[in-house]
Amino acid sequence: MESNSLKVYIRTYGCQMNEYDSEIMAGLLENSGYHLTDNPAEAGVILLNTCYVREKVKHKIYSRLGELKKLKEEKPELILGLCGCLVQKEPEEVLRRAPYLDFILGTSNFYQLPEVLEDISGNHNRESQSGDKYARVVRVEEDRAIPEGMPKLRKRRFSAFVSIMRGCNNFCSYCNVPYVRGREVSRPCKDILREIEELAQKGYKEVTLLGQNVNSYGKESREKVDFADLLGFVDQIEGLRRIRFTTSHPKDLSDKLLEKMAELDKVCEHLHLPVQSGSNKILSRMKRGYTREHYQNLVDKLRQAIPEIALTTDIIVGFPGEEEKDFQDTLELVETVGFDGAFTFCYSPLKGTEAAQLEERIPEETSGQRLRRLIELQQKILLRKNEFLVGKEVEIMVEKISKKSSDELQGRTRTNKMVVFEGRKELIGNIISVKIVASGCWALRGEVSSC
Ligand code: SF4
Structure with a gap:
């Protein structure tokens, strides 16, 4: 025993x-x-x-x-x-x-x-x-190099996370990451490719490339490979069908990367692009390094290059100094962009960060109300966008048995939307086509059209 x-x-x-x-x-x-x-x-x-x-x-x-x-x-x-x-x-x-x-x-x-x-x-x-x-x-040491080639016991069988870099150099005023994860260090390109090749050989069909700011991959390294180049190499790996990545920083999303995303077949039509606020005053206090105009311009370019792209984001409300008109700017941006999803939070000060020292704190009640208004708006947008998909054929990768019913399966579209449908367990791990027959806020309902 x-x-x-x-x-x-x-x-x-x-x-x-x-x-x-x-x-x-x-x-x-x-x-x-x-x-x-x-x-x-x-x-x-x-x-x-x-x-x-x-x-x-x-x-x-x-x-x-x-x-x-x-x-x-x-x-x-x-x-x-x-x-x-x-x-x-x-x-x-x-x-x-x-x-x-x-x-x-x-x-x-x-x-x-x-x-x-x-x-x-x-x-x-x-x-x-x-x-x-x-x-x-x-x-507990700082910035110690992490060895390559370590074994991994993956939780999922067909879709895997692959870290491409660690740390962050941005020091957004509310965030702890540069202090707890250190400065940016990119993994050598050849080690990343080897890891993904091995995954593809084992039957993995999808990878999500991970980093706190993937768009600055390679900047500090002696290799002359940037994130757009890396995507190009990953796209060539045989057996792999889908490439996702997170997180992208709006200030580092280059035209070259945008073109690559549009050009490469395996790169999914979904981008998580945290905006955090729609107010330039608040973005500056957050030390995000871009304006709402820059963000909006990026969205326009993305939609032009990849019309079907789904955009998701992170938004913090009640940041110190956020007045009603700043919050209105956020609501307006959310409406204009039409996000396919948003992780929304009330600001809470984090010990040791610059923002924790800021004055003009927003009362919890005000932040809470703003959060509710934001969520309500985002849900309306999402319902509208998901309704638009009813009647359409979409490609999904079948991930697992649905949490709600053992007779149903769930999978994700290339745009990262969850689809629930009736199907045989053997479909898990396959990429299939389904017709969307109903929509909701958190998931779509589909019917298998081809396997
Ligand atoms: S919010 Fe993101 S970009 Fe900003 S410091 Fe934290 S990890 Fe870096």
């Missing part, structure tokens, strides 16, 4: 980059003889891969740690660890609030997990023999 000490439970918070890092840790652990479990109660090792994009997430993580503390009291041999952005940002605070942690690993140290676990297991054994207190492992 398998020992529980070799079972690892990993909980990932936050963005796709964190999910990718968790896949690497899972792969490394599997190579070292560990197995993943979905049940924390039966695990010998529990690891939280943390995020620190908002204070709310931080509170959630500390509250989860409080629950795990009880589990550790019942099972003292349990190894409990934390890694990721929260650890990188405030390691001392983490250890002060959770002194029962066995280890913490920063964003540049996560791949050392197997050796750290080996050390700790040795210490635990020594402690049980000698009665001494074992040492905690703390590895």
Whole structure:
């Protein structure tokens, strides 16, 4: 029977980059003889891969740690660890609030997990023999290079995340990423291509290239390959059918990239382009490095080059100094662009960022009202846009059994819209054609027309 000490439970918070890092840790652990479990109660090792994009997430993580503390009291041999952005940002605070942690690993140290676990297991054994207190492992370094060629235990079988760069040089005034993920470092082009070729050989049909700002890929590297060139190389990989990427920064989206997106068959007609605000005053306070006119101009060029493109975005409301007329500018931009989706948030100050020092804070009630108005508008736009698709044939990649009914499957269009339809399980992983028969805000309903 398998020992529980070799079972690892990993909980990932936050963005796709964190999910990718968790896949690497899972792969490394599997190579070292560990197995993943979905049940924390039966695990010998529990690891939280943390995020620190908002204070709310931080509170959630500390509250989860409080629950795990009880589990550790019942099972003292349990190894409990934390890694990721929260650890990188405030390691001392983490250890002060959770002194029962066995280890913490920063964003540049996560791949050392197997050796750290080996050390700790040795210490635990020594402690049980000698009665001494074992040492905690703390590895939090800055900008340490992440090795290439690490194994990954992918969560999905047909669509994979591939990191192309880490870090960010932009220092938007509200954001923590440059402090917790460091400055931009691009992976060598040949390593990225090798990873994607291997995925294609294993039957993966879709990749999502990841980076905090993919549009600046290669800028700091000695290789003369920019993001548009990289897309061109990825497009040539045999067996691969779809290429997605995220996140794109509006100030770095070049005409060359735009032309490539229009030209390359495998690049999907969807772009996530965070605008954050429609007011130039607020964009300047956010230090985003572009104006609403620049953003609108980009949208016009994108629509001209790729008429069917779906655009999604991120918007923060209630940023310090946002007056009603600034918010109206945001609503107006949202209406004019006609986004296919928006992640919308009320601003909340994040410790250590420039914006946290700004005055003219907006009362929570005002921010909340603005958020509701924005969501209402965005939903109307989305309903209108989705209704337009009824009666049309679209290509989808079938991803999995639908969450709502085991008789139904769900897949995504090239424009990243979810389609639910009746179909056989064997279709999962295939790219098929469906006819859209009904629409809603969050999903479309389809009927299979060809396989
Ligand atoms: S571009 Fe701005 S918001 Fe995005 S990760 Fe970099 S600093 Fe943060």
